[in-house]
Amino acid sequence: MKILLVENSKNMRKILKGILHHLGYNKIVEADNGRIALTLLKKEKINLIISSWYIPKISGLDLLKAVRSDKSLNSTPFFMITYQAEKEKIISALEAGVSRYILMPFTSEVLKKNIDEIFTR
Secondary structure, three states: OEEEEEEHHHHHHHHHHHHHHHOOEEEEEOOOOOOHHHHHHHHOOOOEEEOOOOOOOOOOHHHHHHHHOOOOOOOOOOOEEOOOOOOOHHHHHHHHHOEEEEOOOOHOOOOOOOHHHHHHH
């Protein structure tokens, strides 16, 4: 499985990548902004997108909307990871078609449970 990790903080990408490696996911493509993420999605077969809400160029929410509006990408599971617990933001993501909305901080077990649930239903 190939995962696209979209996060503008290099340190946070490193932490998330470490968690994913620990869980056994080694095919990870990284993007530090939404525009790069969209380019990668058009070039590579991605099985799961994990994106921060706040990313440059194109926000996580706008990236989600772009993915859901593209017929070749719209079934790709999309996890939004964020510190944003505001009800309006959660509703916006749900209405846009987010697969999972994961609040930070979270444990590797939480991430694994969400990944497992998405791919076993």
